Amino acid sequence: MSQQGQDERETYDHEAMQAAWLPVWDELAPFRSGTPGDDRPKKYVLDMFPYPSGDLHMGHAEAYALGDVLARYWVLRGYNVMHPIGWDAFGLPAENAAIKRGENPRSWTYENIAQQKASMRRYACSFDWDRVLNTCDPEYYRWNQWLFLQMFNRGLAYRKDGAVNWCPSCQTVLANEQVVGGMCERCDGPVTKRKLNQWYLRITDYAQRLLDDMSQLEAGWPSKVLLMQRNWIGKSTGAKVSFEVEGRDEPITVYTTRPDTLYGATFMIVAADSDLAAELVAGTSVEVELVKYLEQVRAASDIERQSTDRPKTGVFLQRYATNPVNGERIPMWASDYVLADYGTGAIMAVPAHDQRDLDFALKFDLPVRVVVESDSDPKVTGVAVADDGLHINSGPLDGLNQDDAIAKILDVLAERGTGEYAENFRLRDWLISRQRYWGTPIPIIHCDACGQVPVPEDQLPVRLPELAGDQLRPQGVSPLAAAEEWVNVACPNCGNPAQRDADTMDTFFDSSWYFLRFLNPADDSQAFDPELAKQWLPVEQYVGGVTHAILHLLYARFFTKVLHDLGYLEFTEPFTKLLNQGMVVMNGSAMSKSRGNLVRLSDELDAHGVDAVRLTMVFAGPPEDDIDWADVSAAGARKFLARAWRLAGDVTSAPGANAADGDVALRKVTHKMVHECQLAVEDYRFNVVVARVMELVNAARKAIDSGCGPADAAVREAVEAAAIILSLVAPFTAEDMWARLAHAPSVMRAAWPQVDPALLVADAVTCAVQINGKLRDTFDVNPDVSEADLQEMALARPAVQTALAGAQPARVIVRAPKLVNVVIAS
């Protein structure tokens, strides 16, 4: 290498820094959180754990960069921060890979975990590597089974027949939450319906609490997520109303949110696929017709059902019910627009005031009666009238508005014993059975004599049998069912031959409580330690994608309440604050191989270095916004890091130099920037944090080159502050700066700089002078200037004098010390 004399600049060598500092950090373990006797206040910062489907990608890089800013910040602020990581390691991709490779899913899964773990270390994630878990380890899923049994014993886990979502491609059932727009969340294939006997968790028992406890989350969760959950839970209020049915002993109850329109109910609809519908036509000539209709309905995929303007279909059941308030005989129909598993599976149709009912009525020429005053006639316009208004044709409700009419009709119904106030939830129980291999076996044994027998706790875990390759091929029943040696066991109760439940649990079960397992991941005596939970939980800060707004977050909230009720947890909400980061996209769309816009994280890290990539992620914009990688510059980030790093080499004062002796102007910048960074971090405005550090670096550069000079103590103070703040985002660079500043490692053990409030007061502020609201002049003033003085100074400005032209201002607004607005009447 040729020497070029004094011009030779030191080079910022990120590769060398990585090589130098990773081993040091391993040694120092600055993010260890389990040390006994550590009396720092505790804080739990959690990143949503990844699914190990290959190496980390750009999305992970963003999420973990953001989580790291928070975790590292709180460590610097003196907290004992628990920041663990694990792997959500059960699931279909591993199984599909195993089939292809002729192996057990374990090998593929653990290979990917090892790779991701290595990438996380390279990426300098501030995880506590003593707190790690994989959900596919028997040591973990054992406690899934234990939890399941706790629920089973209390009736919260139960089996029932039902029409369930079925993914023909994945060959398994899906929870409602996993059907996205009629498509399978996993494979994007169309979802169909199947009647199966499956396991459910009684999340609907918790619907009201899931709703009510959101008040605890209002301050810490994005309102968007709360709204999505609220909508998903979907509470509605109304009434249950009983209709006598000709030729049937029992009346039929319907649920309606508009009991006030009861006088306008001109027919009744029963869910076509309900038992009720079948019963109503049993043995009649309509029976065949209904079956035929049902076949036709089933043939229609969910995608067709999606279409908003899909014409209504149905079958007249040749039966009649009686409207309880006016005694009117109304025909009964079956249709697929009424859902069997919502409300009572039957509705009173009020075509004048419900669009769907109107569509049906017009299609089948059924009567339409307006019972709420309106200018337009739904029968003519085809548009149902849903607005509030005065009731007509409604007996005792006539002349009342909607609220009053609802109150009145409830009275009337109560009096006659034919109806009452009722609530309904859109939320359904959580279907957790899956007909796949790579998941937690359901710890139940089916015995002809004893029924569903829980596996005794001392026999947990029920381990997965060793299956590989073609044995895992989906066939509509769980691959476990074919593992005869595994399936066939003696009943724990009576000892007779019995069978294990061959389904596995939805993997969302695993992730619904993993945050508790981090407390003591190696504990083989209990799922988690309630005592430790008391100390560390709830999770103070949760970081993850908005894709989990409903599924994972709702389930985790549900589990927390269940565990609370079981006496294991004192709190009822698991995550106090939630940050949803956006996605990393490329040229406007989600990255994918098929689109050809995939950016590989490892390539970016090779090209720019870890710190530059992290900095780019954080600086790109607000964390919840998407980042278009094409719009940001990792090269620019690297340039800045090199600038900051060089700064550290230019400081000539010794460590411990008394900052109080330093240049006051620079000190003011430093303290202001530290202060603003602090506010910005706590407000998730990480991009602004970076901007402020940049300003600090610029100020220090200027001070060294053309100000107080490199020996001034204020320069050291500024550069040290920059290094500490930068460590949130660019740990390698910051650590190297710290070393160049002649400090022992690690910068992560430094304390967040103390802000001196006296230094936050500016010497002078710029006062804006407006004339009629338009900026015409500025001048510097003392921040303490009085309103009167400021007004006088402003009025004396030439620009104002000229504008006034000798006249008096009509009005002067003074906001000392920042602004004076002189209003001149025209």
Next chain:
RNA sequence: GUCCGGGUGGCGGAAUAGGUAGACGCGCUAGCUUGAGGUGCUAGAGCCCGCAAGGGUGUGGGGGUUCAAGUCCCCCCUCGGACACCA
């Protein structure tokens, strides 16, 4: 269809309580450094008119409240997301 977010320079984005719009950066231009490229440094810049001083205009569009509006209110356009026959 319903419900939520957004729309600020060429680009990513800043903007405590309504109070100097465009912080910070990318890209760009000019100059210095360099054998060249890159790096580094200095300066410039919303747009329009002007050599300049200066003026006009400006946060999707229109209206309103106010001394003052990116920020508050009403209407519209547009992009994105969630839910999607839940009675």
